[in-house]
Amino acid sequence: MIWRALYPLVIVGGLTIAYWQLRKRYKKSPLSEQERVAVGLAAFVGAMLGAKLPFLLAEKPMGAASWLWLADGKTILGGIFGGYTSVELTKICLGIKFRTGDHFAAPVAIAIAFGRLGCFVGGCCYGQITSFPWGIHFPLAGDSAHVLRHPTQLYEAAFHSVALGCILLCERRGWLGGRRLTVYLLSYLVYRFVTEWIRPETVTAIGLTSYQIACIVLFLLLVVAERVNRHVPTQALSSQVAE
Numbered sequence: 001m002i003w004r005a006l007y008p009l010v011i012v013g014g015l016t017i018a019y020w021q022l023r024k025r026y027k028k029s030p031l032s033e034q035e036r037v038a039v040g041l042a043a044f045v046g047a048m049l050g051a052k053l054p055f056l057l058a059e060k061p062m063g064a065a066s067w068l069w070l071a072d073g074k075t076i077l078g079g080i081f082g083g084y085t086s087v088e089l090t091k092i093c094l095g096i097k098f099r100t101g102d103h104f105a106a107p108v109a110i111a112i113a114f115g116r117l118g119c120f121v122g123g124c125c126y127g128q129i130t131s132f133p134w135g136i137h138f139p140l141a142g143d144s145a146h147v148l149r150h151p152t153q154l155y156e157a158a159f160h161s162v163a164l165g166c167i168l169l170c171e172r173r174g175w176l177g178g179r180r181l182t183v184y185l186l187s188y189l190v191y192r193f194v195t196e197w198i199r200p201e202t203v204t205a206i207g208l209t210s211y212q213i214a215c216i217v218l219f220l221l222l223v224v225a226e227r228v229n230r231h232v233p234t235q236a237l238s239s240q241v242a243e
Contacts, residue, residue, distance in 0.1 A: 003121050004121065004122050004123060006121045006122075007118045007119075007121055007122035008118075008120075010114055010117050010118040010121060010207075011114065011115060011118045013114060013116070014110060014111050014114020014115060014118070015044075015111055015114075016111070017042075017110050017114070018052075018107040018108070018110045018111040018114075019107070021087050021106050021107045021110060022040060022103060022104065022107040025102075025103045025106070025107075026040075026103060026218050028104065029100075030088075030098075031096065031100075035094055035096065038090055038094060039087055039090055039091065039094075039096070039100060042083075042086040042087050042089070042090035042219060043083045043104060044083075044088020044089065045086065046082040046083045046084075046085060047079040047080070047082050047083030047086070048079070048082070049082050049086075050075075050078040050079050050080070050082015050083060050085075050086075051075055051076065051078045051079030051082065052078075053078065053082075054075055054078050065129075071088075072082060073212075076112060076115065076192075077192070077211060077214045077215065077218060078214075080185060080188075080218065081218060081221075083108075084185075084222075084225075087100065087104075088225075097232065097233070098233045098234060099178045099229065099233070099234045100233050101178065101180065101181030101182060102171075102178060102180045102181060102234070104181050105167045105181040105184050106167045106168060106171070107165055108181065108185075109160045109161075109163050109164040109167060109184065110160075110164060112156075112160045112172065112188075113156075113157045113160035113161050113164065114151045116154070116156045116157040116160065117153070117154075117157050119153040120151060120153035120154055120157070121171040122133070123139060123140040124140060124153075125151045125152065125153050125199075126138040126141055126150070126151065126153065126200075127149050127150025127151065127152035127198045127199050127200070128149060128150055128198050128199065128200050129143070129147055129148065129149055130148055130149060130150045130198075132148075132150070133146070134151065135148025135149055135150065135151070136148060136149060136151045137149070141152050141200075150199075152195060152198060152199055155195065156191075156192075156195070159188070159191050160188070163184050163187065163188070165168055166233060167184060177234050178232075178234030179226070182222055182225070182226050185218075185222055186219060186222055186223070189215045189219045189222075190215075190219075192211065192215050193212050193215040193216070196208075196209050196211050196212045196215075199211075202215050215222055
């Protein structure tokens with residue numbers, strides 16, 4: 001059974017924990033309080049706009065209900081692009097000249113993991129029909145009662161949970177300083193590209209889904225951004241979050 005009423009609660013819970021973790025990582029940051037608020041707000045607003053805007057542009061006008069951010073119709077890939085771009089533009093405007101990605105790696109993993117759990121309880125973002133024993137019936141798919149589908153939401157929640165564990169280990173050991181967010185996002189884009197084959201998405205003329213094309217574009221953009229920022233100084237986080 002899918003409990004759709006729990007969807008906003010799971011999402012808000014995930015965002016709350018993610019915000020708490022971000023604040024924890026900001027404790028010893030050289031950013032002023034105003035800069036912290038500006039960067040954090042840019043990440044949130046940019047991610048929400050990026051996640052929702054493609055659906056709003058595709059929909060017919062539906063009144064104020066279309067702007068309920070916790071409603072159905074968001075894309076994580078758009079959220080990644082919107083949040084990342086918004087933060088980088090905000091840093092340019094504020095003159096922040098060091099990497100802040102390490103601050104966001106763990107909070108982003110938490111937020112997306114909870115987001116996919118929200119998708120599961122909401123009954124959306126399910127996978128293709130499967131005969132695997134862990135398949136689940138999703139009423140919103142419009143299938144007959146005996147048809148089971150891949151719980152791709154749980155697969156992805158597990159991916160981000162494992163990624164979170166890896167990020168925390170890197171923080172403790174001081175590994176991948178300044179690159180944790182980039183490595184995590186690149187890993188997710190590869191994961192998402194592969195798992196699109198078990199999602200019921202429309203395939204384009206080139207044999208890929210629109211999400212797979214977006215994965216390729218975002219992957220290339222992140223690689224270019226990493227190349228451009230390779231000499232930008234990094235603030236270590238390993239000692240901050242071990243407390």
